[in-house]
Amino acid sequence: MTDLEIVRIPALSDNYIWLVHDPVSGKTMVVDPAEAAPVLAETDRRGWRIGQIWNTHWHPDHTGGNAAIKEATGAIVSGPAAEAARIPTLDVALSEGDSVRLGDHLATVLETPGHTAGHIIFHLPGDAVVFTGDTLFAMGCGRLFEGDAGQMFANMQRLADLPPETIVYCAHEYTQSNGRFALAAEPDNDATRERMEAVDAARARCEATVPTTIAEELATNPFLRADSAEQLRQRRMAKDAFRG
Ligand code: ZN
Ligand code: FE
Numbered sequence: 309m310t311d312l313e314i315v316r317i318p319a320l321s322d323n324y325i326w327l328v329h330d331p332v333s334g335k336t337m338v339v340d341p342a343e344a345a346p347v348l349a350e351t352d353r354r355g356w357r358i359g360q361i362w363n364t365h366w367h368p369d370h371t372g373g374n375a376a377i378k379e380a381t382g383a384i385v386s387g388p389a390a391e392a393a394r395i396p397t398l399d400v401a402l403s404e405g406d407s408v409r410l411g412d413h414l415a416t417v418l419e420t421p422g423h424t425a426g427h428i429i430f431h432l433p434g435d436a437v438v439f440t441g442d443t444l445f446a447m448g449c450g451r452l453f454e455g456d457a458g459q460m461f462a463n464m465q466r467l468a469d470l471p472p473e474t475i476v477y478c479a480h481e482y483t484q485s486n487g488r489f490a491l492a493a494e495p496d497n498d499a500t501r502e503r504m505e506a507v508d509a510a511r512a513r514c515e516a517t518v519p520t521t522i523a524e525e526l527a528t529n530p531f532l533r534a535d536s537a538e539q540l541r542q543r544r545m546a547k548d549a550f551r552g
Contacts, residue, residue: 310436311330312329312432312437314326314519315327315329315350317346317347317350318516319343319373320342320369324477324481325339325340326339327358329354332412334411335360336356337410338360338362338383339361339363339441340362340479341361341370342369344376347373348377348380351381359383360383360410361374361378362430362439363387363395364388364428364440364441364443365387365388365428367442371387374395378397385398386398388402388403389401390425391424402417403419404428414432414434417429417430417431420463422455422456422457423451423452423460424442427441427442438470438474438522444532445478445480446507446517446524446529447489447530448486448489448531449463451548456541460531460537460540461537467525468526468532472522472523472526474521474522475521476519476521476522478518481516481518484507485552486547487504487507487528488504489530489546493530531544
């Protein structure tokens with residue numbers, strides 16, 4: 309169990325920004341700041357100072373707050389080396405196997421191309437935490453804008469190999485629409501049906517449905533559960549066209 313304090317900050321229409329504080333070192337970082345204002349308001353309120361920004365990919369709904377947070381705090385921005393040209397605020401370029409740290413908390417970088425060509429995720433094995441950006445969502449995966457199903461299938465296999473208790477912090481509240489598709493893809497999956505009841509109830513109360521866990525995703529996520537790249541490709545295409 310991690311002693312990190314991980315705060316969920318809703319932003320834009322359905323993004324989640326994750327603000328992470330290590331109480332031992334007093335250090336604070338933020339993952340994928342879509343915008344700066346709500347993040348700076350939260351750190352002011354808590355008396356924290358952001359020292360780092362970790363980006364999973366270049367999309368503006370993940371990097372839009374970089375410049376203003378850097379200006380306000382002097383934070384160092386770490387993100388995918390392969391997308392350095394598209395993240396002008398980048399200071400530290402990360403590739404597969406690199407590590408970044410917050411105090412004594414070590415994160416390993418995994419390259420997970422597919423949603424974008426250089427997408428990375430941050431796995432903190434000692435904390436049993438992974439920040440998955442737009443690669444893995446609750447009951448879903450990222451759209452394939454710059455990659456293919458073979459790459460995303462490989463990503464899913466790597467995520468499936470993480471310890472099942474690993475807590476998954478993804479970047480969007482897409483769970484309800486993902487779950488509707490998951491039920492269409494696997495109508496006989498009782499775990500998905502049960503989960504969707506809880507998700508519908510939570511959303512009716514305007515509550516968040518993330519973080520999730522690798523174990524929950526192994527039971528209900530039709531992309532993590534795809535048995536081949538071809539099945540993932542078919543499910544991804546069906547989801548893109550799905551109106552549930
Ligand atoms: Zn994205
Ligand atoms: Fe996004």
